[in-house]
Amino acid sequence: MKQTIIGMLTLALLAGIGFSSCSLNSRQEVKENGGTYNPSAEKITFSFAAPRGLPTTYAIHDQAEWTIKDNRITLYEFLAGPKTYVKTHELTLTNSGGPEYQASLTAADFVGSGNTIHAGENRFFLFVANDEPLAGLQSGVTTVDDVMSRLISRKQSANASCKALLQDGKYLPMVGVAKMGQASTSIPMSGAAMINVDLIRAVARIDIQTTMKATAAHPEYKEVIIKDAVLKNAYDRTAVGEHRATALTTVGGVKTFATIPAGGVSPSRSYNGVMGKLAKAFYLYETPKTLVSKDQAPVVDITVEYDGKEHHVEVPFYQNGAVVPVKRNYLYTIILGPKESPVPPVTGGGVSFAIAVNEWNGPVSVTESLNLLAPAQGAKLPTGYDAKTHKLTVDAAGVTNVQIPFASNFAGSSSTIVVTAKGNPDWVQLSYAGSLMTLTVKPNTTGVKRTAVVSVADANFPTAYQYEIQIEQD
Missing domain, CATH: 2.60.40.10 (Immunoglobulins)
Incomplete structure (x- = not known):
């Protein structure tokens, strides 16, 4: 599995150099065994990697991340010209066992008895999987923009699991627009046609991996064990198209999706086939494009155990004076490991934190066959x-x-x-x-x-x- 970490930048330096530290020292003290532990002599620094080009793609999603609940999908039908609402359809798909689905539709699905579809009445089709159908839409009045601004329906809440973003806590919301050929979203309702829909997940994903342990070169290193993690500044909702994340409400204390095993995640043990990785730590909505300040950026607060002591390290999605955007259908892997350069180990145990950014391999494909007379x-x-x-x-x-x-x-x-x-x-x-x-x-x-x-x-x-x-x- 190939990862690309591009543009690594150290954000926290050693004590005494004169820079503020986004590190262990950001917590004034850590309680341990009823006493107070002063971490000033044992800093944990982190560095942050952000994409500076096209991300590397690789197969990372599993069946749970492309499954459509009960093979049922919602189709919102609009007139292609004015983009005004016509009707909502609940369709049953067929699935052959992989991330591909099919459905066969007829013109009778789109018109009532005695009605006709006249020349020029092309359609714009918006598909939404694993989300509840919207109510209160008005034919000829509600627009595509109105519908997109109301999707997705579920919201994230403070101090709650990010499972709240998934239908029944396990099905990822996905959205796609029907196309003919490579680009056309205006679907003619005359003539048999095959149309394709690429469903894109409406959420991003964060994994956390620890690689910090003793090596032949550095036998003095200790294991960094992941004990817990919470997500701060998570955006409570998202939307579709240009309406993405229009609400700027943030919540904190968001709990992990994956269950952290008893004793934590160790760099010396395999979890689901990967050493030291807490896969699916969080699902989250993407960030608005308007974010500019550090206090608006999402932050992952990781509780780690190092050398028998518990520490908190906060990793913000912020670097080079700018917010690093979280995008839907992207995977962000926080990597904990020994810091070799440019900052030497601190008391034999410096730890860096980097984020690898990858496109979350997809999308999920749906093929619709419009069966018509022409x-x-x-x-x-x-x-x-x-x-x-x-x-x-x-x-x-x-x-x-x-x-x-x-x-x-x-x-x-x-x-x-x-x-x-x-x-x-x-x-x-x-x-x-x-x-x-x-x-x-x-x-x-x-x-x-x-x-x-x-x-x-x-x-x-x-x-x-x-x-x-x-x-x-x-």
Whole structure:
């Protein structure tokens, strides 16, 4: 497993040099066996690493971190143009055993009986996993921004476990937007299509690892054992998109997600296959982009045992005079180890604290198959037909035997297509056979422009979705 620690900077130096120390000395005294222990002669310093380029990615998530509870996901449907709310859907996904899910949808999932989806009514789909559906959304009024500003629903509380951020204490909230191709979020509701959704976790993760122990080069070193940890200045909520973490409320005393074993975490023992690591110490929401001061930055307060004595070391997410941002779907590993340079060991036992920043390998993929009725993909369409507006323009002379191939991808479809000209105009003739709709428009001798609407439907779903073609004849 590869880690990159970039730009390490020492923030605490030895006593007497004249710098303030964010170290063991930040606590004036430590109670031990009923007495007072003065740590001034045994400083524990820390250094902080922040990313200065693209983070290194590696497989770090496990099944618990990509599982969707009960394979159920919430889909918020919006009109793609005005980004106004249409409907909330609760979908059931299928899962093959890995961090990939699938769902098969039909147009009937998006329209009620007797309704149609007209040309240009593309959709914007927002998917949310492991979070409770929002209530009180108004069709045609509520916007995408309104919904994004209200996600995610769960809040962190002071002096409570960070499990509060997870659904049922174990399912990570995730959010994703449907896309066609690499970028388009405007999903056409005509034509069969495969759309992809990358679900990104709405939380970050902190691990703590201790590597400080006696070595052949330094037999005088003692083990640094992790006994406890709490998170301070944790942000109580988050949102989606540009609304992320708009609330600036912070809470303290946040307890670990992982259970610290009796006796603590030792650098000489393996925990879940990794020496000395408290994996999943914390899940937390990302920090707002507006943070500037050190007292706004999250702080991990670690209780360690060193040489039989208990100490507190506070590690802030702050360096070089700026807050180091905590980003969703990123992993931050606090590494405790011997300090070789530039600061020599203090009384034979200096300890540094660095943070390795990595992208939390993901995202979780969801593939949605929109099963619709439309002209067959890749088919050659007649001259004068605009596939975007579903309009066929015909001159006064008319046309004979214009053919358009249709395909129905409705789940459970019999592939039987029904074509009708609404109002039964006598100048439009239709037939359907062998997957081809054949259309004849008689010459226009009226001297005025005329229009008609042809409806194409699946026989099994005649009112769920109708593909409409507008014929306009000079």
